[in-house]
Amino acid sequence: MRICLRVMQMLIAKSNGKSVLAANANREEQYWCPGCHAELILKKGNFKISHFAHKNRMCQIFSEGETVEHLLGKKRILAAYRKAGYNGELEKHIKMLNQRPDIVVKYKEQKTVVLEFQCAPLSLKKMYERSMGYHTNGLKFCWILGQRYKIKKKLTQQISQ
Template sequence: MLQACNLDGEPIAAYQAESGESYYCPACHAELILKSGAHKITHFAHRNNPECAAHSEGETSEHLTGKLQLAQLLKVQGKTVIVEYYIEVLKQRPDLFVRHQQQNFVLEFQCAPLSVEKMKQRSEGYRRLGIAFLWILGERHRLQLGITQQIAQFIRWLPNLGFYLVYYSVKRKKLELYYHLEQADYLPVASLSFTTANFQELITFMKKPLRLVPQKLTSRQRSQQILKFQRDCFYSQGKIRELQQDWYQEGLVLQQLEFFFMQQSYSAPLYGVKQLYWKSKYLLAVYREKGKLAKLHQLGIRLQQQSSFSLPLVKLEHVWEEQLVDFNGILKKYHWFFRV
């Protein structure tokens, strides 16, 4: 915590506070202590660590330093920035509250784990008040080979950027935009990136009329997919085993159906499990209905919903529709398969 109140109720920043004086939390009014050391900048913390609705304890050095660096980035561009401004009606205290040209927006620099429900609650609170908000992620949420639910919940979508995430590197003092996020079974997540130390440059780039198309898989990537899929079928464990048993009842072998599941291109980063799981179940239903796709539309949507991450900031219905249309297009190419 970088802001507190003194005995007179006046706001005071941690770097201005004096040791031995009394300071209080602006949200819960509990007594605070002033902390400083070699690894963290000077900051406040609750003396008795109560359950304060507006603050989480144990802030990392990255979070404390990052808030100040981000505030400075905005201030040099003429914006009014209030660090840890307490919004009474929401019982929330965003990291940065920004005022610019009669508009308010907040920045949340998220370095620690956060449940989907808490993240959704905070975001909906800002929406109710008409306050624009942006979640900026720290190193803990850095994209690696794949996407996890802890990362996925912060994904947003724009027509010109596709699915995207925003990061801030305290070490490099840089804002990083990862956009055109895509995924494919058995392969690392794909993305494009833009890096800047200027917040206005980031906003300007995010408004550019970019024309993005799904990235096609190379022959090597498709070979990797097939090899890993065949390996999973050989070991026959977990969900793959369940799918194998379902197809065995129809007198068919799952690994011989790879031409249905292996993608030609990357697709939207929606799924917390391999896409071949929902596709196999949907394909099985279509097979049993002898290729009658129209009867199974709702099933295709429901199977995708069950396989998807929770993305509170994105409306997924239209994306599920697009994915189903694409997969149905593949099934129609192999119409001979359904002539039982």
């Protein structure tokens, strides 16, 4: 079963100078966007994944919608790295690039690898630009492709790129 729900949300926010995962957040606290520093709303219930949302939806850094596959996938990828003994963060804003990769993992000798879990359509040009941004700034990176890119009976041009 594939769920295609798109929502304007994020999993990480700032509170008292610290990053807080939405699943661990408390409704009595105030939360702020790590990118634009605007106030956020905590959305936590029984049916949707806990997340933060902008009150005005005007943030340029955290503006894309995310599918349930993407939200769950990046949490599971990070959990697998942590289980293997690595430190990592979800949606860490990289100021020098003005972007937030899905996952940033620290490995031996404090080296960093950036993981992008790509579920939505992304042009080859955009993927190249992001990859070159990481490379130019000395960051190792890896793209992990979601269900949309799964090879079925025939290879489409987009998937082959």
